[in-house]
Amino acid sequence: MKKYLLDPVKLTKEMTAIKSYSFMERQEEEISEYVLKFFEAHEIKTWRTEIEPGRDNVFAVLEGEERETSPSLLLTGHLDTVPAYDFEKAFEPWEDEEYIYGRGTCDMKGPLASMMCAMAELKHSGMKLKGDLIFCGVADEEEAGIGTRSLIETGPEATYSVIGEPTDMKIALGHKGLEWIDVIFHGKKVHGGDQDNGINAIMMAGRFLHKLEHEYLPKLKERSHPILGRATLNIGTITGGDQPSTVADYCKIRLDRRCLTSETIEQVYAELQELVDQLHEEDPKFQAEIRDVFEGTTLPHIPFCTEESSPLVKAAEAAVAATGVEPVLTNFPAWSDAGFMAAGTKSQCIVMGPGELSVAHSIHERISKKELYRAAEIYKAMAKELCRTM
DSSP states (O other), X not given: OXXXXXXXXXXXXXXXXXXXXXXXXXXXXXXXXXXXXXXXXXXXXXXXXXXXXXXXXXXXXXXXXXXXXXXXXXXXXXXXXOXXXXXXXXXXXXXXXXEEESTTXXXXXXXXXXXXXXXXXXXXXXXXXXXXXXXXXESOTTTTOHHHHHHHHHOOOOSEEEEOOOSTTOEEOEEOEEEEEEXXXXXXXXXXXXXXXXXXXXXXXXXXXXXXXXXXXXXXXXOEETTTEEOEEEEEEEEEOSOTTBOOSEEEEEEEEEEOTTSOHHHHHHHHHHHHHHHHHHOTTOEEEEEETTTTTSOOXXXXXXXXXXXXXHXXXXXXXXXXXXXXXXXXXXXXXXXXXHHHSSOEEEEOOSSOGGGTTSTTOEEEHHHHHHHHHHHHHHHHHHTTBO
């Protein structure tokens, strides 16, 4: 195997062993300290910002020689992971000939390791860049996104951004917007033997679901985007009622709505409200309200898609091709911080990192060692192209 100045496999194993999972105390404190010390050891300008106690973003930058007038590139990803759940020894990473296993290996400490190695290798190569090459490890992607909110508010803002979620190093030009929506139905509680004098909220929810299935979902199937695919709505959960002998006065369904760049967030809610209004007009006893689950807690989950002609996309294609692999343009099927970045800054964004999204959050989470090395080479090549080496 080719000799590398730095080893992203070693970094991935060390960072995976550092717990930074959702809801633990001072969640990103230790992992951000590790990243900070890594860059300090390689004499790269680095700093941390504390968003909340123990909730840190960590930055590094290779400053360009003509930084005021040249394009810049941000390599970014999240420091946090989901909990182990039923993944045994999730924070005791192990490896075989092909993979490293453990919680956070692909989502996304492995991609961060490749980005960190790419920056350090460029530093030690002596190569000069015209524009800045920036790294940011953000807090809290798995929950409310406070890390990326802070990054957007404080900067630095780059011309181009790569968010290193696992895509098998395919170039994800964008992803759909995401709304979690509660539809809450109100009824009148009475004994089940006196149900004629009650209003069953669960039955009201059934009417709404019937209307969704037969009137609204067929319309969504007609909406599509050449990269992002179809608009979707999923009925995720339903809760309601007290016990079988009581008419339910309350029912709640929670929806997952994925929207396209041709749709607006306001439109998403207006269309659902129209269904509620129609049902109320048909039967004044029908009462329901629609709520945004994320309201007031995070930035809007806006869809985005970067043009194929973007210099960022062209640089990614060339860098991937240089490793002997045919570049693939695709969409990212989940949500990522790229949506916040694209909506909240002028930076052009793609999602691209080593690892398989299908094993993230699972008891099978792993990342290819070979892909970690290849990712570092690709990130380096992109930086040379986009930050215009001297």
